[in-house]
Amino acid sequence: MTNAVREMAPVEEQMRILMAGTEFGDEPTRVTMERELRARLNEDRPLRVYCGYDPTRVDLHIGHSVSMRKLRQFQDLGHDVTFLIGSFTATIGDPTGRDKTRPVLTTAEIEENAKTYTDQAFAILDRAKTTIRYNDEWLSKLTFADVTRLTGHYTVQQFMRRENFAKRQENGDPIHVSEFLYAMMQAYDAYELNADVQLGGTDQTFNLFAGRQLQEARGQQPQVCVTLPILVGTDGHEKMSKSYGNYIGITEPANDMFGKVMSIPDSAIVTYFTLVTPLAPAEVDEIAAGLESRALAPMDVKKRLAEEITTVFTSRSEALEARAYFEATVQRKETPDEMPEHGVAGRIALTDVLREAELVKSNGEVRRLVAEGGLVVNGEKIADFNIEVGPGDEIRVGRHRYLRLVAK
Template sequence: MDLIKRGAVEIIPEEDLVKKLGKSIKENKPLNIKLGCDPTRPDLHLGHTVVLRKLSHFQQLGHLAILIIGDFTGMIGDPSGRNSARPPLTLEEARENGKSYFEQASLILDPKRTKIVYNSDWLGKMNFADVIKLASKYTLARMLERDDFTNRYKNGIPISLHEILYPLAQAMDSIAIDSDVELGGTDQKFNLLVGRDIQREFGKEPQVILTMPLLVGIDGVEKMSKSMNNYIGITEPPKEMYGKTLSISDELIYTYFELATDVPNNELKQIKQQLENKEVNPRDIKRKLARKIVEMYHSKDEAIKAEEEFDRIFVNKGLPDEMSEFSMNGELDILDLIVKVGFAPTRSEARRLVIQGGVSLDGEKVTDVKMVVKIDNPKILKVGKRNFIKLTTK
């Protein structure tokens, strides 16, 4: 229970989980631990790994992880945490994304104790009579209790009927696989509870639900998200991972250790004590965190290299060992150059970077947005903290 409860927000009901675990041990039969995978986001970041890591904890205890790829429910679009309807996917798109999800999730999970299923296998076989029968088992009043729907209803934002069916479809996943425990983020709590109710309606033992917190992104404000550009992708290069991790606020160091790494609980306690000790520099602990995260998804050697390169660039003001090259003839104004090398999508964004002091040429800060760059000998263009490129003549 110490391992299972690590980082968890709620276990509902905890006493049922204790009973299920006891029965599992007595009968030597693993529990079915369910996790629904969102096929709209095939590229995983540390935020996604929080619940995957909890799933791996159950695997370590001998239980079976069942990943449900929502290829059918992806055509509905999960309304959780949304203030508008989510664009639906085609079945083919959802399946393709699901394959990518599983490949990346295997960096955390034990494939031998993981079963992957697609919910189109059972939801796609339901006819309209089946849907009506299922819908009769839940009331509209209860469905509108969920925060997403309540807020949209109050603000006059449309709620389509197909969105109301989503929690019921997710509940049918629990029926299909005989789910003992379902995991999810705190934003999934309503859907997970519906699963318990529908299992009961079908005469099955209700699943226990376990919710995990939503990891705050590197901006320290919003939950980690690609759309917010505050994420650390688990397939990113080591130096990107390392640099992004060092950019988090000191307040998030312990949370990241707890939710995004596999350091033992006794080590977690030591880290907490160190962070509370004013004589210890939090940056030293953050560097340890950055090394740990890179090591988990790459290797110990790559983590050391990433740290050495970071020190060379930012601590010792050196340059990275390897840089891309951009060859040019003639002259280019600085804004066009930044766009052409791919460091900004538009001239207006390039202008913003210059004005904010984020652009330098051969170590000299560029302050003139109208500056014309002529390459008579190789120069180093730096944009932001990590973007370097060598400029050469053709």
Template sequence: MEDKINNALREIQRGTSEIIGIDYIKDLVSNYFKLGKRFIIKAGFDPTAPDLHLGHSVLLQKLATLQKFGGDIKFLIGDFTATIGDPSGKSETRKVLSREEVLKNAKTYEEQVFKILSKEHTEVCFNSKWLSALGSEGMLQLTGKFSVARMLERDDFSKRYKENQPISIVEFMYPLLQGYDSVSLNCDIECGGNDQKFNLLVGRSMQRAYGLNKEQSVLMMPLLEGLDGVNKMSKSLGNYIGITDNPNDMYAKILSISDSMMWRYYELLSSISLDELDKLKHDVENNNVHPKSAKENLALEIVERYHSKESAKSAKENFDLVFSKDCVPKDLNEFSAESNIWICKLLVDSKMSDSSSQARRDINAGALRIDGVKILDENLKLKSGIYVIQIGKRKFLRAIIK
């Protein structure tokens, strides 16, 4: 029994940046194995964007691990707090979303998270249920549980205050409301990114202030580096792998990460056990397994998780065909346009590039090929015909110019 508990704790601590209250977590896991008693875990998501990427899935993977060892997940969608905005280390107030935007984004979150989490032990919650019910009297009582001096201990608030940048009173409310979520859900563990440490700790303070006979443990996960291997995975930086990316793109992007970064992705994203991971590392170091083979297995695992086993197999075959044999994929998306279309407009309209400026950068960097020929003329206009357009190693399109 003790071995099972210790192995569970190893997996729970895997890849974490910090855990506060590990002894309490050990007690919870022990009670699950010995008594079958489950415990409550909270993770909050403000639905400020419609799609999740693999950086978000780091936390989801940890929640899935906790589910295996007795955790009932309260997947908290902050429909109330998203209308306030939390800078989370940014230097200015986050744009406030409309109610319609929040609910639309929340719906896509629900559809995506169950590719990782078990529905049986997950409840999707909306914090408007209890925060809207607080009313003005309840809100005032909540503000009395915390001091301004404590609030200014938060790094980004402190920095903005010293630099005379505005901080609205409503932003001070955000950590308090997140802490009150922990009170309402009576949670035992709260999970979040290591950039959320202050807010997560407020939950412990709120549980004490409201007289709960518990103090939640806090489990923090690191921010996953993106495809550049340096900056955190972010859509704004273009270094992300989206959960809704098509299988071919997802597979190819994972294969593009460095050999050293591969282990980081394995630790934070893979479902293989720590013992299996240690063996794989040993085999690679001793040349028993090629790093590319290990990376392929990681890519197959992740594509299968978000799509299917058949899609993963097809993505590998397509990747091998394109990159190993320098061939064009079998099935190309097609895009039709009128004769004399400017190449940058074609790339933007067909969604090969996000903007004209990005298209120009791709062309000037030598990333554009038409029918296998490198194109460096950003002013090129295509006449009627059928062309195979390629940007970099992963993006292909059949352009039908009328």
């Protein structure tokens, strides 16, 4: 090996890129993982890297893309990337039965969701260089005896040290035995893939380490666990999540995506650049320094950020249009040229149009909007909800929902 010509990029260069934006539970963990990663990279071969995704949800948000971004970096450096779909897990559902958003899915639904995932993933990953695997391929084949032997590698105490479980134990809240099995399923994935590196959010640390343990117990070199921070939502401090209503959906229209990025607090700008955009660490550092020294205006930087993020999930041209739209309608408060249209046969009650167009749910909502001054027809605030409108009229609902009526 000493005389071999290096095939991969210099190790320190790789380290710089791969460690950027990572977050570990504590310093010793970071030091260990960094050392192990460096050692693996020194083997000068493509590493087997993977990250697992749970296909029970369809509504992916940009927080889910963080690990995909990191996978892409590994890929660009010549490593072998596996995009693992947790198809087996999804057929089981939520062990506690409490999380209704995690239902037991049929195979067809899982396939459908998996397709959504991979479609999104390939906005970021290089399709040609990515291996897609489904974990039911091996997990569904395990017998009860296999599973029992698998549990033999772990102790209850190990699980109970996990804060999540310890807290519930203390509160007398239920802890399902099947929850223990979840970590083991993930661990088995790592073993099956003989992974060198597994990525995951910091909330997955326990499961990632369960993989190391199994690999080691069964004679494999334990994987390096690279954990990434949970992306904060548009509020800037809570994790991005649909239930917090602070998320930016991956499939949202360019205008909405751009606008939502613009709504993040300035303090989250650099984090977003690091975790969500393809900009190199050096470039992000430059931006951070510019903001710090006030050489760059936050507004401009944020527009750049919104443009980059929107580009990732749509296209550069759509992102530029979204930017122009934002500048016109939000900053200059102009009425947009283009707006959703709704066909009507003739004069029709305002309440009916709005309901047909699904801008409101009930007539009462229209009344409220009018009372609050949130309904504008052809540039004029209306005072009476009981009016008729017809083709050619432009309606604005609230600040940024528009509707143009056209003859049907």
